[in-house]
Structures are given as C-alpha cells and as structure tokens.
Amino acid sequence: MTAGARGPSFRYFRAPSALPGFGLAFGYTLVYLALIVLIPMAGLALKAASLGIAGIIDIITEARTLAALRTSFGVSLAAAGFASLFGLAIAWVLTRYHFPGRRLIDAMVDLPFALPTAVAGIALGAIYAPNGWVGAQLAPFGIKVAFTPLGIFVALVFVSLPFAVRTVQPLIEEIDRELEEASATLGAGRLQTVWRVMLPPLVPAVLTGLALGFARAVGEYGSVIFIAGNLPYVSEIAPLLIVIKLEEFDYAGATAIALIMLVIAFSTLLVINLIQAWARRRFGHV
Amino acid sequence: MASVSLNTGRLAGPRAVSRRATTEALLARWLLIAITLCFLALFLLLPLLAVFSQAFAAGLETYWAALREPDALAAVRLTLLVAAIAVPLNLVFGIAASWAITKFEFRGKSFLITLIDLPFSVSPVVAGLIYVLLFGAQGYIGPFLKSQGLQIVFALPGIVLATVFVTFPFVARELIPLMQQQGTSDEEAALTLGASGFTAFRTVTLPNIRWALLYGVLLCNARAMGEFGAVSVVSGRIRGMTNTMPLQVEILYNEYNIVAAFAVASLLALLALLTLAGKSILEWRYGDSLDA
Amino acid sequence: ETVLLNVSYDPTRELYREINAAFVADYEKRTGEKLTVRASHGGSGSQARTVIDGLDADVVTLALAADIDAIVNRTDLIPKDWQKRLANNSSPYTSTIVFLVRKGNPKGIKDWDDLIKPGVQVITPNPKTSGGARWNYLAAWGYELGRTKSEEKAKDFVAALFKNVPVLDTGARGSTITFAQRELGDVLLAWENEAFLASAEFGADKFDIIVPSISILAEPPVTLVDGNVAKKGTRKQAEAYLNFLYTPQAQAIIAKHKYRPSKPEFARKEDLAVLPEIKLFTIDDVFGGWTKVQKEHFDNGGIFDQIVKVKR
Amino acid sequence: MVTASTPSLNAARPPAGIRIVGVAKDFGGDAALRGVDLDIAPGELVALLGPSGSGKTTLLRIIAGLEDASAGQVFFGADDATRLSVQERRVGFVFQHYALFRHMSVFDNVAYGLKVRPRAQRPSKAEIRERVLSLIDLVQLGGLERRYPSQLSGGQRQRVALARALAVEPRVLLLDEPFGALDAKVRKDLRRWLREIHDRTGHTTVFVTHDQDEAMELADRVAILNKGRLEQVGTADEVYEAPASAFVMSFVGDTVNLPVVVRGGRIFFGDAPLEADVADAPDGPAALYLRPSNLALTRCDEGGALGGTVVAVRRTANGRRAEVLTDVGAATVEVELPSGKTLAAGERVGLHILKARLFPTG
C-alpha cells in the first residue's frame, strides 16, 4: 500500500500499518459476507417485518409453535448440559490420564463434527429403536428412546458433545501443575484441590462449550428427524416445524419461527462473548 | 496407565505418598476412564458400527451394487461438485478474512468476527429457508432471476449457496486464532528484507498457516459433503439430479432400501473417518503450528 | 436432450420408476425422440410447495387435488380448470386406505372403531404435510359420520384416533418405515398400495392387511404445469407423458403396483384379484369437494389443528 | 512499613531445622541430585544457588514432598519427613510464577490453606479473617484484599504468594526463584523486604535462586549446587573469599582465569613465572583464578608484572574495565580501573596480581 493510502483519513477507521492488502482482504471479506450471509438474512428480516410485531407474536405464541420451541430449547439445554458434564469428564480423562487407545478416542470425539448429520440420525435411529442394539436392551424396562423426546436428547447430545470437550480440553491441558502443588502444600486433599482450585477456572470454558453446543443443538435438523418421532406437542422440534410450515405454504409462520431462532442464536453468541469477556477479566484467559 | 498401588497408606513408601499431589486415586481414575469409554461407545462408536454393519448386512455384492446404482453415482458426483465449489470459495474467504482481522487493527473487529461466526449458530433449516425466501419463485429476486433464465433454488446454485452458508466460518475460524498468535513480525521481517506484500504472503504467511489451513479445509469439506438440513430445503429432490449423498441416504431409506441407504451412508462415514485421521495426523506431526 | 420432471408424492416411487421407463421406450418408438424423465418424491404437500417455489416441474402427480389447487392458487402455472383436462377427474388411477397390522392381528383390529380403543397405537403421517394422511383422516371422519350422522361425533372420533398416534411423520413413506422397520405401533393407516408394498418388502409373514368395512375413494390427480412447459418448450412431451398414463400399458403397470386403474380392463386379472372388495365413499359425496375440506379441516386453525391442540 | 505487632504470625511452635541426608534423585537420564547432605538450623535462611539444571528446584521439591528422592532422607527437626505426604509436611512453598489461584481474591488466596483444613482443626471465620488480614498487612498489601491476581503487578502477586504460604504456619518456608519473573528493580526491593519478613517471623527458609547477588544479599548461608552436587555451603563472605572449588570461584563474582603450570611450588604462565600469592600447590597444570579487582595496573616495565596491551576499555554500570591482552599466553584479562584513571586502546600496561586462587586441573 502506498503512503497516500495510509493517510489520516483512514486512521479513524483503522490504525496504519506497513503491511499491505488490507483494502483487498477487508473488501473481499465484506462483500462475500454480505452476499452469503447478510443479504439473505436481511431477506428473512424483511419477510418477518411484513408480518409486523403483532403478527410474529401471534405465530410464535401458537400453542404448537410454543410447544416446539419449548421442546427445542428445553431438550437442547438438557442435552448440552449433559454433554458438558460428560464432556468435562472426557476432556479430563483424555488430557490427564494415559491409557492405551487414548489418541484414538481423542480423535473420535470429533466424529460428530465430521459425520453427516443424516447419517448420524439414521444410525442413532437404528440403534435406539425398540428393535435396535440398545433400544432392545432398554425396552424390557419400559424405556423408549427413539421416537420420544429422549431420542431428540440422544441426537443432540451427539451433536453437542465435541463442543463440550473441545472448549475445556485446552484449558485442562493448561492447568498449571504448580497450582495443584500449591494447593497440596497448603494442606488441601485431592478432592478439595480438584473442586476448589482446578474446576472453578474451567467454569467459563464449560459455559462457553455449553452455549456453543446449545446453539448447535437448537438448530440441528438432520440427525433429529430420524429419531424424534416428530409428534406435535411432544417430540416436534422448531426446525422441523419450520420445514412443516414451509410445506404447508405457510411462509410467514416459517419466517417468524426462523426469526425467533435467529434471535436466540444471536443472543447465544452474545452470551458466549460476555462469558469470555468476563473470564478474561477475572482469570486473564478464556 | 500409571502403576500406583492402591494401598497408599503411610507405610507404602515415599513413592506412593507424594504422587497423590497431582493426580487422583487409582479407583477414581479407573472409574472416570470407564465412564468415558462407556459414554463414547454408546454415543459415538455404536452409531459408526451400526452404519457399517447395516451397510454390509446383505453382503459385499449388494453393497457394491447399491453404490453402482446410477442415482447413487449421480449423488456422489453432485456432492463432490458442490464441495469442489463451496470449499475453495470458503477457503479464499477464510484467508482474506483472517488476514484482515489478524494483521490489522480496525474498528468493529469483534463485531465482524461475530458476523463470521453467525452461520455456526443458525439452524441449517433456516439457512435453506433464507435462500428460498430470496431466490424462490415467490421470493424477492427469484422471479427476476427466473425471467433471466437463472434457476437458483432446486438447482446446483442453491445447493452450493446453502452449503457455502453452513460451512462459511470453518476456515476462518481455524486460521484466526493461529494468525493472531503469530502476530505480524514475520511479515514485517519479510518486508524489511525487500519482499513485496504478495511475496511476503506467499513465502511467509502461507507456509506458517498451511497445516491449520489444511485442517480447516478438511473440516469444511466434511461438513460440505455431509450437510443435510439446509440442502434438503433447497434441493427439490430430483432423482439423479439434485440429490446429494445425504439426501440420497434419506431417499433410499424411504424406499425400504435400507442396505443401500447405509451403503451410501458408509461412504460418508468413511469420509468422516478419513477427515478425522487426517486431522489426527496433522495434529500429531505439526501440533505446534496448529495451536490456536 | 429433453428432460421431463415429474414431481410426485411419496408412495409412487416404485410406480413411476417403471412407468417412466415404459414411457421413454414407447415415446422413442413412436417419435424417435429420446427423452429423460426425472422424478421427485416427498410428502405431497411439500412437493407442491417446491413447485410453488420454483421447481421446474413439467407435470405434477400428487396425492390429492387440494395440493394441485394450492399451486393453482399461489401461482399462475396451472389453469383453474385443470381437473377437467383429463379423464376421471385427471386421476389415472384411484386407491383407498386400508389397515396394516402385525401378523396375526394381536390387537384384533377389524374396523375403524377399533382404532380409538385405549392401548391401540395408530401410525399415520401428518395431515398437514402428507396427502395420504389427509385421506386417512377423511376416511375415519367419513366412517363415523356415516354411522352417527353427527359432525360433532365425527370430530370426537377423529380426535380420539389421533390421541392414539405416537408418531407423526411428514410423509406416507416415513410412517410406513416407522411401522414396518422401527416396529412402532399396532396399526398403520396406509395407502392400499403402500400396505401391499410393505408386506412385500418386509415379508408377508410379518403383516396382515385388514380391510375396513368402509373407506374413502382416494383420487390422486395428475396435471400439466403449463407455465413450466411453456418456458421449457416441453408441452408436447409432457402431454404425451400424461396421456400415456391412461394407455393400456400404463394401466397394467398401475395395477401391478396395487393401485386401482381407471381402466381395469387393461390390467392383468391376477393383479386385480388381489385388490379386495371394499365399500368406498367419495370426497365429493361426503365432504363437498376438496376446496371445502381443505379450508375447514386442514388450513391453519382448522379442525385438525383444533384436534391436536385439544390432545394436550 | 507495618507497625502493628503481629505476634500470631510467628511460627506457633519454634521453627524446625531441616536435615537432608544423602539425598539423590534420578529422573532416568543423568542424575539430577547426587548425595546431597545439608543441615539447616532452625530459623536460618539458606540460599540454594547454582546454574540452570543444577538441581536446585529438584532439591526444594524433595524437601516439600512434591518429588520423591531416589535415595536419602529429609528430616524436619526430629521427624522423618520422607514418610509424610505433602499435606502432612506443612511446608510453605512459593513458586516462581506465583501459582496464585486466579479465581480467588487476594483474601481468598491467603485464606485457602486455613479454609481447607478438616473442620476440627479449622479456625473460626472471624479468626481466619483476622489472621489473613494481618498477613496481608505484613506483606504490605493492606487494602488490596479484594483484588484478583490479574489486577496485581508481578511483585504484588509474589507477595500474595508468600502471605498464602505463611498463612498455614508452615514448619519450613521454601521459595523457588520467587523473584525470577520480576524486573531487576522490583527484585531488588522484594529481596530486602523478604529478608525483613524473615527476620520478623523467624521461619526456617530455603530460597532457590540462580542470581548470586540475590543469594549473597539475602541468605545467612549460601549452598552452591553444581550438576546435582553440593559444592560448598557457607556464608556469603566464605563463599566469596574462600571458594571451595574453581566452579564456586567462577560462579560467584567475576573472575579472570589463567591456565598455568605449577613447577616446584612456583607458578608459570607460559614461560613467565607469576608472583601470585597462593597457598602451596601440587605440581602440574592448574587454573589460576582471580577477580578483576585483584589485579593492579602498573607501569608496563615494572619487574614481576605481566606485560600486556589494552584492547578495549568499557563502561560497566558502576565503573570501567580494561580488557588487556597479555604478551605471553595471549590471554584476555579484565581489569577494574580505579575511578579517574584513563587508558586508551593500544596502550601498554603491566599487571600485578594482588590475590588469586589456584585450582589444579588435568
């Protein structure tokens, strides 16, 4: 970039730099972002706006919509929470213990990232159906997984698991051995050390993982529809309701629900950022 | 596993006593490992096994036949084509975005990062919907484009767009933390040595990020080939034309062709496994240059 | 090369695969022109939606007239009088709704009123998105209405029936899978052809087909999408395709796939023989046509919505 | 300065001495420690000094019980500490990088050791509060008790770490390069302050450093480790004036080192006999060590002086030094210049050895 382009008029927007290519890279980023994400989203907003606030509220307060949103958010929260809990344990085991096959298992945690959701859906459906490998074991106890909200839960645990593990794992790796030793020299037993010294700094990461997993779970479609049963008021999720509304030619309804989900997605991102800002202030890291 | 005897009482000797300072009791460790293994087996391993066992349930012959079916082949071809378009697009975008974000200071940077992250948390179904709203025959610009003979939704462009949307942040996400950590001094060094901006990028920046880039591309590709929700909304499900592999899985499944469904699924699962293997190899060999 | 796109509904996958092949061969023989016919399948409602949103269908072959009406109402692709353009209300075949139960009929299901018994699990797709499900719904309604002559009772009856539904798939095929493969539920309300197909696919030793005392005459209509063929210049071929459906060759194929051909004389005797005798009522007789039914029962806030709302 | 009297801060019981007997440690490669014996008197402050990798940290961790010795024993007073777990040893350990709990305020960090005690031994809340606050006062952080570690400077963090270690009334206090991560200026301040605290509380203290200044200034005695072996233990003066080995001599303070040969009690550098004042030495090759300040500059032709040429004169922070290339042996020797004396490169000078030590080599 020439000296001229680094003139004062630019400075209020960005700090000058000797490195070239900002204009090109930034411009391309914006244009691409606008084309792929912003303009289409604006279309959604426009469509929703034509409904008016009252119209939107009408649609999303429909009993069936509310039920679907409740199912989506409730089960997603439960699943992300469950995944976070086990994710913490898994991350702990993978970073702190050495046992045969650890690397393999570590690699496997990313499976839900890489495995297409539809494949996961039919596979989970096949396993947890009353005649599947696991479902058949549970059936005698009257526990039904597939085609119940529990099935949604299973699918969503599957998709949110890697978020839970991968956000805490680096932090566990980073735990300063000296902290544990300091705690021990101060007289704390192992359980006290884990509970009072090692876990609290992980809380923001666990929350971040939970929020990421939740955001992903709420939007998940592919794996859920194969295992959910899709019963209105019981096991119907919001993304499916969007599809159903679309198939009923109810664009307005679909848009309104999509909008609500977008708002939730935005808020979740916001919450994640807040958690991270807070953690940075408090712990000096995320 | 560390070999620590359980009787770590005072008489057990010094070795056993002090190890406790930084690790849990043996029993607790075993318990945790067992829980982990069970959990992962139940949620990750079993589905994977299910895919392959069902795919081969009727023997190898049937398996191959299912994959040689013209519709299946068409789906494979379409999926590869979509990934071949979407991944490079997002690759270029990822590099440009992370260059702008990590090498320069400007206002609204964190807002921009949030926007880039947004597609991660948007439901794939919504991702499909927004393109239908925009490009559908009832949409904002669909009728105009259609009058120009341009078919977006229910055709390749729509499928590509939806795929690009859901895989949008993958490469950028992988690069930004790494490049942030690497700072600008390497590029500055190159400049002081007389390299032009582009030369510096080509000879210094790119090699510095190559493994993270590859990793980002692997994940982006896996997701691009596996996307279901968004694509199903914009696909139109035309046999042999607009069905990607995941959609083909659903279709076969719906035609009672369970073996064929799982056969195609097994291809996707294989792709996932290859992706993970590639990632593990990268991490193992180039761990430090992947560090975020 | 000319490509025709037939947008159809779920259970016709196997049917149109064979018909398409036959038509392409026939058309080439007659005109020397090579054609490709592509098919798209899904829940009937959702298929109509994709056409409305711009899917370039040359012909639509859907589960019920209301779905084609939806296209008519929301676009100008198809003229209003489409149903008059072809014989038999544009339905080259008809079908009906029967019950598929598990082998030996352990719950002893004989007729519609067995479906509302406590403890009986009924599998049907969602009437909002599936054409088949709407026929299911209307058949049940018509049965009770015919028995009691009371709209109220009919509504309660259908509500009770849906209370016994544990899973609502979006298409007929999804429900069949749920019932047959995932072994959920005691009885599947299915297209007649779908019931036969399930038996064939999963083994006749697994299911019994139960024919209720009365059912509905389902008339899946077909039509040309004039707007699209005009643009693509495929009118000639698309019309030929639809007309082919009424030919002896196609009618035979239709019967083979357990649909009821509009011209049974062209079907093979043994194919017709397996189709049971069944008393059928029509939608026009009992409900006064699709337009009315759609508005009263299935539109937003309609009776179906009220029924499932009450369910909770 | 803290003015309030803080009686409760002194070790509740009299401080214990530490006895280290034949401690060795082997990590699999080279031995990290080889038969270290060290007696530390109750209330004494000993600095462990040595180059990187000499085993200082290892020895400290063995004392604390964070590491097991491969051989040997550690006694706290009369107790065999080797049989005690870390928790039971009650050591106050201060880490180089503070190891503060980042999610706890200063107050909670300091209180931690008291709060995790079994209920029976735990002081009441009010007692804890009082004790913690007086400790925070002791380390001169009064008023900062609600801050978090990330809101403190490095020096302040290290003081919190010390207060935390002191809170549990440790029997011995162990510090592993506590000021290693700090600026030179802050280090200097903290060093004096630590000595004051020590004098006030009277803990038996072991202090690891690789900074000789720090060790000399702070400690009652300095223990010098080299490659896992204890080379010398003594006061700063003893170590400086009477180093037990060539390593100690060159590690503590600046030295000039000349390769010489002893023949019949006389010392030869090259061919030139040196009139260095050293104790009787066995014949054979040896290294003559001396301090830059133990060299006097004379006129070049003066008898007995080592002739040389000034190569450069450099400023140091507190004076100037000349680099002289000797005529014989071609060794480069640093000489402290008396203030005011000027010398230019190229000038010829004579060197006179005032004091030196001889260590046999070969």
Place this chain on the structure above:
Amino acid sequence: MVTASTPSLNAARPPAGIRIVGVAKDFGGDAALRGVDLDIAPGELVALLGPSGSGKTTLLRIIAGLEDASAGQVFFGADDATRLSVQERRVGFVFQHYALFRHMSVFDNVAYGLKVRPRAQRPSKAEIRERVLSLIDLVQLGGLERRYPSQLSGGQRQRVALARALAVEPRVLLLDEPFGALDAKVRKDLRRWLREIHDRTGHTTVFVTHDQDEAMELADRVAILNKGRLEQVGTADEVYEAPASAFVMSFVGDTVNLPVVVRGGRIFFGDAPLEADVADAPDGPAALYLRPSNLALTRCDEGGALGGTVVAVRRTANGRRAEVLTDVGAATVEVELPSGKTLAAGERVGLHILKARLFPTG
C-alpha cells in the same frame, strides 16, 4: 573467530547516516514519542536506552518504515526516508523474538532477502550461495546452515536473524532488544560479538535495549529515552559522568538520592549543611544525586561529614556495600566498601561526599 576475509559483507556503498527530525508519534492515548531529534553518523553504533514504554521500539519502527510518524521526518543520508516504503528503505531489522521463518532452514532464512529481489537485481544462485555461506560463517554458525530455527538455541537464532538482516546489504541496521530473550551469560557473549561484527562491517546501527550495561558496553553513543522524549545523547562516559537530568542519572548506574534545599548557594540536608562539590545551583528544593562509589567513609566525628549508623552490610557480586541510616533526615544511603574494610551493623560512621550532582525539584 572468522579468519576468512569477507570484503563483500561491507556495505556496498559507504554507510548512510540517519537524521531524525522532530519525530512524534501518537497512538491515540499518551504520545509515544514527542519531538525526537537525533543525528547518527555513518557507521556509528547508537544505543537507544530507556525504561519499558519509553518509545524505543516505536522510534526504531518509524526509522524502519514499519510505523508512520505522526510528525517529523527521517533522513537516510540525504534521502527523505519518510517518502519510502519499507522495502525501499533497505533497513536490516532484527527483532527481539527473532521472527525467523520457521519453515525455512538457516540458509533459506539468510538467503530470503536476496531471493525475493526482482529478477533483474537478483544475484545468481551461485552468488547467493556464496554470500549466504560467508554470512553464516561471519555469525559463526558455519555448518548449521541446514538446520531449522527450532533446532537452534536462542543465541544461535538471534545470530541467524542478524545474518539475514545483513544479507540485503542494508543501509542501516536496526536491532530491537535483540538479546532481550536470552540468558544473561549468552547476552554478554553476543554483545561483544555484535560489537566485533559492527566494527568489521561498518553499518550504521541503532540498537534498542533497556539494559544499561549492554548500552554502555556496546554503543559509540547512547541515546536515552524517557516517556517519548530524548533526555540525553552522548558517549557512555558523558552519560555516566555528566547526566543531563535526574532521570538519566538514576537510570544509568546506581544512585543515592537525597532531598536537599539550596539556600544562598549552599546545600542543606535537613539542618545540616553539606559540603558537596556541585556547580552553582539556584535556590530552592533540589535532589542531590550521587553514586555509592562517590561516598567516602570517614570517622564519624570528622568535621563536615554526615553522621550515620550502619544498618546492614551486604555482599554484592563484586564487593560489599554498607547501608547507612543518616542521623539527620533519616535517609538510607548505600556506600561502597573498599575491599578489605569491615564494618558491622550498628557501627557509627561519617560520610563524605566526593562528587555529586544537583537537580532542582519542585
């Protein structure tokens, strides 16, 4: 040492001087640089010395063109460098953390600047090879050219960085705390070695450091920055002996600082008049700065001496210092002890000021 003659390493043309005129820099907060003027002669080695945050790096980056000045100009010889891009300035820049290209071998790192030249100016492969190898020899890394940066020690990496910067025949050489990340021992070695290289290649060199020893030892002249302002530029002796400000005095070398009052040309510390030897000073409060070596110990009752009590005697690496609490003013003063002299805490002494400087305060 390298013996091969390396004529091609000397700057192809005579080295350019650097002239900095009124350079200021403003990052939005406090000004990082305020009107800095500095003339650097061709071939000179100037050290930029100053505390953290004083603007050293900023000034260096402005010279290199990596940062734009908010005001002022930089000249390389007669050329206005402000109008040149980074590439056109041809500076050799050495970064604190090396900034070596990790994916290139030592050879490729050093060759980089030659390889990226436009084809017309690019030397032939053989020439590049020869030049790079002789540079690698120059920095004493002969034989390591196929290693990767990760296989080198910190000191070796920094030497590669220097060779890389030299390879492009820079007009000026800029080093930003090049040894900041290294051990004290390695720093010391590299420092001399750098001076040798500089003397051999004759580049105009600017060297940033916050280590006074390094600056004093290495540089022809030292430029002292404080809060973005240039406080003094001069040789090491000038800066040490005749500091231009209180800041320079206390930043360079150890100082003792007494708050005094000047009345009628005489200096009072508390009530006591001091017979310090300072130039004429205006009346009013002032700070008297002196070096520990500028204090002489006398008998306590000697006339004119400042009475005090020894608080502590500490070893330093190369001698001993006494801390003395003065009777009047209760200031703590450090005094260098002549070698051999012993003093105990509690002893009474007199202090005699040999030399001091006065800076008005208030």
